[in-house]
Amino acid sequence: MKLGFVGLGIMGKPMAKNLLKAGYEIVAFDVVKPNLDEVVAAGAEAGTSAADVAGKTDIIITMLPNSPHVKAVCLGEGGIIEGAKSGSIVVDMSSIAPLASQEVAAELAKKGIEMIDAPVSGGEPKAIDGSLAIMVGGKEEVFNKVKDILLVMGASAVLCGDIGAGNVTKLANQIIVALNISAMSEAYVLATKAGVDPEKVFNAIKGGLAGSTVLNAKSPMVLEGNYKPGFRIELHIKDIQNALDTAHELSVPVPLTAQSMEIMQALKVDGKQKDDHGGIIQYYEKLAGV
Ligand code: NAD
Numbered sequence: 568m569k570l571g572f573v574g575l576g577i578m579g580k581p582m583a584k585n586l587l588k589a590g591y592e593i594v595a596f597d598v599v600k601p602n603l604d605e606v607v608a609a610g611a612e613a614g615t616s617a618a619d620v621a622g623k624t625d626i627i628i629t630m631l632p633n634s635p636h637v638k639a640v641c642l643g644e645g646g647i648i649e650g651a652k653s654g655s656i657v658v659d660m661s662s663i664a665p666l667a668s669q670e671v672a673a674e675l676a677k678k679g680i681e682m683i684d685a686p687v688s689g690g691e692p693k694a695i696d697g698s699l700a701i702m703v704g705g706k707e708e709v710f711n712k713v714k715d716i717l718l719v720m721g722a723s724a725v726l727c728g729d730i731g732a733g734n735v736t737k738l739a740n741q742i743i744v745a746l747n748i749s750a751m752s753e754a755y756v757l758a759t760k761a762g763v764d765p766e767k768v769f770n771a772i773k774g775g776l777a778g779s780t781v782l783n784a785k786s787p788m789v790l791e792g793n794y795k796p797g798f799r800i801e802l803h804i805k806d807i808q809n810a811l812d813t814a815h816e817l818s819v820p821v822p823l824t825a826q827s828m829e830i831m832q833a834l835k836v837d838g839k840q841k842d843d844h845g846g847i848i849q850y851y852e853k854l855a856g857v
Contacts, residue, residue, distance in 0.1 A: 569594065570716065571620035571627035572611070573640055573647075574661065575602040577796065578687070579630035581694040582660070582720045584609045589719045594623045617641075618650030626713060627651065628658045633805050634667035641671045641682075653679030658713055660701070660720075662686040662741070662802075664809045665731035666816075668704065672730045681709045684730060685717060686737035688744075690784070690798050698722040702740070704732030738813060741806035745827040745844070747781035752848035755789060756855050766790050785845040794839075794846035801840040804831045 568591055572583045575597040583593055587610045596614035597603045607613045614620035617640045621627050627647055631637050637659055641647045647657060657675060659668065659682060668684040675682050683705030693699045699721035703710055710726045717724040727736045755765040769786045772778060788794060807828045814821045830850050831840075837853075839846055851857075 568592070568626075569624050571595075571614070571624035572606070572630070573597070573614075573617050573620055573627065574630035574632075574636075575599075575606050576630070576632075577691050577798075578660075578694045580605055581691065582628075582630060582699075583611060585694075585697045586716070586719055587611060591716070591719070594620045596620045616645040616650075617647050618645050621647040621650035621655065622652075623650075625652070625654070626656045626658060626716065628716075629661060631659075631661040631663075632802065633661070634663040634809075637661050637663050637667060638671060642674050648675060648678055648680065651675075651678070651680050655680050656709055656713060657682040658685050658716070659683070660685045660687055662737045662806055662809075663734055665704075665734040665738070665813060668731045668734050672705075681706070682730065683709050683713065684733035685713075685724070686733050687721065688737070688740050689721075692784075693722075694720070701725070702727050702733045702736035704728055704730050704734065704736075706730075734809075735813070738806065738810040741803065742810055742821070742824050742827075744781055745803060745807060745831075745847075746823055747779060748785055748844055748847045749827055749830060751782055751785065752789070752851045755848060756851040756857055759857050760855055788843060788845040789848050794842035794849075796841065797843035797845070799841055800831055800834055800844050800846060803844045804828065804835065804840070807831065 570591050570593050572593050572595045583606045593611040594614045595606045595611040672682040685701050685703045687699040687701050689699040701717050701721040701724040703726045758765050758768045810824055834850050
């Protein structure tokens with residue numbers, strides 16, 4: 568089966584490569600040529616635009632930074648809507664505002680194009696080994712048509728509700744991850760100031776109640792002080808902004824989420840927005856003079 572794939576960054580590249588390894592043919596497109604070239608070298612056909620990709624395939628996967636990029640790729644000039652046939656399916660795996668998913672899906676539906684939102688969690692390592700956690704919103708019959716494809720890229724794919732529900736779930740995920748990294752950072756800096764090696768803290772607590780996937784995934788980079796992304800702080804700011812917007816629209820107070828936004832804004836002011844979000848600890852180190 569021939570699939571379209573638009574957006575070949577840190578996540579899209581390994582996801583597309585896993586689909587190629589599983590035997591799918593891919594027509595790919597990215598505005599950054601070296602990203603496209605890498606996936607073409609792995610066996611994909613190069614598309615010339617999102618419309619071109621959509622014209623050559625029936626299922627088009629998108630993995631883009633945020634809502635405006637998804638709107639442009641799906642609905643803009645040279646976008647999917649120009650090339651896709653009625654009955655095509657857009658599988659948007661980007662993490663975007665739930666409202667944006669609903670708006671894009673409604674526009675595509677006018678041309679008979681189906682869409683599901685299917686953002687992921689697990690970062691680059693799980694994108695590489697095909698074990699992402701995938702959270703889906705959309706019609707059950709559309710989900711069932713693409714489930715096997717999703718399970719090449721992920722270890723799980725759970726239908727959470729109608730269109731937008733995948734991105735609501737992703738916002739929940741991003742709140743939990745941001746607060747976990749902040750809690751871990753606060754704790755490690757306190758331990759350091761108290762004269763206890765944070766590596767010892769990690770090894771002692773990882774099997775207890777404080778142990779978590781976040782602790783296991785982020786502690787090694789924090790202990791090394793190596794914040795090569797991974798998941799950039801600027802992308803986490805985007806997700807937390809989407810979470811705050813959604814919460815405020817629904818009159819849901821999210822005080823800790825708001826606090827984590829201010830922490831990441833302070834890091835951005837320090838020029839650290841391209842660091843991995845494990846680099847949140849640098850905020851606490853600066854405050855405490857570590
Ligand atoms: P990235 O910035 O590395 O990749 C995005 C890609 O989209 C880039 O290659 C860019 O050139 C391309 N792009 C942008 N606009 C385009 C357009 N108009 N047409 C074609 N291509 C276009 O980002 P990423 O880290 O791969 O993240 C992608 C999405 O996945 C984001 O929504 C992010 O929040 C989410 N996500 C990332 C991670 C992670 O660890 N990096 C983990 C889970 C989810």
